[in-house]
Amino acid sequence: MENINRILSAIAAIVVGSGGVIGLFFLANYLVEKLPRKWRSQILPWVYTLPAILFLSAYLVLPTLRTIFLSFFDRRSTEFVGLENFQFALTDSSMLIAFRNNMLWLVLVTTISVGLGLAIAVLVDRVRYEAVAKGLIFLPMAISFVGASVIWRFMYAYNPPGAEQIGLLNAFVTGLGFEPIGWLVNKSINNFALIVIMIWLQTGFCMVLLSSAVKGIPQDIIEAARMDGASEFQIFWRIIIPTISSTITVVATTVLVLVLKVFDIVFVMTAGNLDTDVVASLMIKQMFNFRHFGRGSAIAVILLIAVIPIMVVNIRRFQQQEEA
Amino acid sequence: MTSKNITNPKQVKTRQSGKKPKFTNLIAKTPVHIAVVLIALIWTLPTVGLLISSFRPSADLLETGWWTVLLHPFELTKLHLGNYGEVLGSEGMGQTFLNSLIISIPATIIPIAIATFAAYALAWMRFPGRQLIFMVIVGLMVVPLQMTLIPVLRTYNDLGLAGSFLGVWLAHTGYGLPLGIYLLRNYIGSLPADLIEAASMDGASHLKIFTRVIVPLSTPAIASFAVFQFLWVWNDLLVALVYLGGNQDVAPITLTLRNLVGDRGQDWHLLTAGAFISMIVPLVVFFALQKYFVRGLLAGSVKG
Numbered sequence: 284m285e286n287i288n289r290i291l292s293a294i295a296a297i298v299v300g301s302g303g304v305i306g307l308f309f310l311a312n313y314l315v316e317k318l319p320r321k322w323r324s325q326i327l328p329w330v331y332t333l334p335a336i337l338f339l340s341a342y343l344v345l346p347t348l349r350t351i352f353l354s355f356f357d358r359r360s361t362e363f364v365g366l367e368n369f370q371f372a373l374t375d376s377s378m379l380i381a382f383r384n385n386m387l388w389l390v391l392v393t394t395i396s397v398g399l400g401l402a403i404a405v406l407v408d409r410v411r412y413e414a415v416a417k418g419l420i421f422l423p424m425a426i427s428f429v430g431a432s433v434i435w436r437f438m439y440a441y442n443p444p445g446a447e448q449i450g451l452l453n454a455f456v457t458g459l460g461f462e463p464i465g466w467l468v469n470k471s472i473n474n475f476a477l478i479v480i481m482i483w484l485q486t487g488f489c490m491v492l493l494s495s496a497v498k499g500i501p502q503d504i505i506e507a508a509r510m511d512g513a514s515e516f517q518i519f520w521r522i523i524i525p526t527i528s529s530t531i532t533v534v535a536t537t538v539l540v541l542v543l544k545v546f547d548i549v550f551v552m553t554a555g556n557l558d559t560d561v562v563a564s565l566m567i568k569q570m571f572n573f574r575h576f577g578r579g580s581a582i583a584v585i586l587l588i589a590v591i592p593i594m595v596v597n598i599r600r601f602q603q604q605e606e607a
Numbered sequence: 608m609t610s611k612n613i614t615n616p617k618q619v620k621t622r623q624s625g626k627k628p629k630f631t632n633l634i635a636k637t638p639v640h641i642a643v644v645l646i647a648l649i650w651t652l653p654t655v656g657l658l659i660s661s662f663r664p665s666a667d668l669l670e671t672g673w674w675t676v677l678l679h680p681f682e683l684t685k686l687h688l689g690n691y692g693e694v695l696g697s698e699g700m701g702q703t704f705l706n707s708l709i710i711s712i713p714a715t716i717i718p719i720a721i722a723t724f725a726a727y728a729l730a731w732m733r734f735p736g737r738q739l740i741f742m743v744i745v746g747l748m749v750v751p752l753q754m755t756l757i758p759v760l761r762t763y764n765d766l767g768l769a770g771s772f773l774g775v776w777l778a779h780t781g782y783g784l785p786l787g788i789y790l791l792r793n794y795i796g797s798l799p800a801d802l803i804e805a806a807s808m809d810g811a812s813h814l815k816i817f818t819r820v821i822v823p824l825s826t827p828a829i830a831s832f833a834v835f836q837f838l839w840v841w842n843d844l845l846v847a848l849v850y851l852g853g854n855q856d857v858a859p860i861t862l863t864l865r866n867l868v869g870d871r872g873q874d875w876h877l878l879t880a881g882a883f884i885s886m887i888v889p890l891v892v893f894f895a896l897q898k899y900f901v902r903g904l905l906a907g908s909v910k911g
Binding site: 289290293296297300301304305308309312316325327328329331332334335336338339341342343344345346347349350353399403406407409410412415416418419420421422423424425426427428429430432433434435436437438440447448449450451454483486487488491492495540543544546547550551554563566567570576579580582583584586587590593594597598601602605 | 636651669708716721724732737740742743744746750785861885892
């Protein structure tokens with residue numbers, strides 16, 4: 284009985300939550316239709332766009348401005364402290380380690396998942412079981428960072444030497460005759476162990492986008508090159524890569540932005556211990572564990588500054604699209 | 608006939624004017640096959656290991672690796688469903704599974720409604736500031752969520768929205784809108800103008816054009832965004848963690864799973880079953896609607 288109640292209240296919550304908004308649109312539209320024709324065409328666009336504008340302002344624009352403002356204040360946002368928080372954010376040793384780790388994440392995840400994604404996209408184009416292979420590699424896209432973290436914690440599981448290994452990787456390592464490795468506790472390896480998870484998640488994304496770009500290359504061009512005696516490697520470097528370079532850029536920037544904000548994997552796997560923190564996970568630490576809103580905001584502002592170039596490029600690209 | 612299907616051996620043969628016999632070709636392709644199969648296998652193993660382990664009794668899990676099950680594939684007595692019962696019942700994942708549904712469904716439908724109306728207005732209505740609004744939306748797509756957490760959480764605490772479903776629905780709506788409007792405006796903007804003009808000639812109101820013409824024609828784009836937003840919300844940890852806090856009554860499955868990792872990190876029978884329960888819904892959505900998901904990826908791969 285209790286279970287049925289729970290399910291019923293769940294359904295009620297879903298219906299009210301979803302239906303409410305759609306109902307509001309129809310009500311607003313109905314009211315505007317009652318107005319004189321002259322006003323109607325001026326007001327209607329705003330009826331349609333205003334909810335979106337309100338949401339974007341309330342959840343993105345205003346909080347962003349507010350965070351910039353808060354980054355100049357102390358932990359309780361009462362006293363103005365100038366650039367103190369930024370001084371902390373750019374010099375504290377925990378932050379410096381996070382910056383180093385973030386650079387590792389950005390460089391390794393982006394180059395390897397884009398590179399591997401491209402290689403798979405080209406290879407998979409030549410086998411008949413393409414759809415199956417792509418599906419399997421793409422599948423991690425559906426898995427949450429938390430789920431992926433559990434999967435990989437199991438892969439990295441460690442038992443002391445002599446005991447039976449239940450983690451696949453250590454079973455492999457000990458099978459080759461080596462000592463088991465503490466993947467997540469060894470400070471020279473743990474960051475790479477976390478980065479591997481992100482690569483596992485993102486390669487499928489890169490592969491799908493790059494594969495559709497590779498398929499878009501006119502076959503005649505490749506045929507002509509082959510006729511002229513170009514090797515497959517020459518075709519790859521001289522034709523495929525230059526032709527799809529713009530897609531590669533888009534995919535790489537998307538991965539960059541995603542990696543920059545990565546927080547879940549670190550949070551679940553190591554909680555940032557043993558030098559594995561990244562900038563985004565330190566921001567959450569400052570906010571929750573230390574309750575220092577000034578420093579938390581300053582770290583968030585640093586993340587924002589890092590994505591501004593990408594933002595500008597995207598807006599430019601959009602303007603060119605509109606003109607074309 | 609285009610020569611897209613270069614895997615067809617006959618075509619390859621004619622193309623190379625028969626110089627190489629069939630089997631050289633086969634050998635030449637062996638490395639490709641090995642590479643593709645190997646990569647696909649490596650990519651699948653971690654998930655397969657999790658799935659198999661989730662059916663093994665806790666004692667077995669701690670003693671031997673999951674791959675040993677493959678050596679005795681017919682000893683089904685070694686497998687059971689008890690882990691799932693335990694994690695759903697005594698660990699409370701049944702309730703949080705429901706919570707995840709309660710959070711994800713409205714947090715997908717509300718932004719779809721708002722984004723579709725806005726996208727239609729931005730694409731087909733003339734009003735001042737329309738280009739500027741769209742440009743701001745393109746910019747907002749990459750703003751890190753971290754920029755918004757502290758102010759929104761404070762406002763939520765003042766308004767009493769923290770720890771409520773309504774609070775998370777609205778937050779996910781705000782965060783999902785930029786991508787949604789971007790995808791839908793591009794799609795709706797590319798619909799033929801004649802169609803919309805013809806409808807308005809016939810005296811159809813904007814609402815009628817919207818519900819009778821725009822929405823039916825835009826279903827592929829709406830579906831893409833729906834799959835995206837649903838997966839994003841279902842898999843989200845950050846927004847739930849910040850705005851729902853420690854309130855276990857409303858926690859989604861990702862949060863419970865994360866707490867399970869923290870509290871019972873060595874209880875692999877619970878972790879594997881729990882992780883798999885959290886993955887079932889997104890995997891089903893993903894496989895059923897992969898076509899739309901990929902289309903959405905292709906159209907909007909700029910979201911941060």
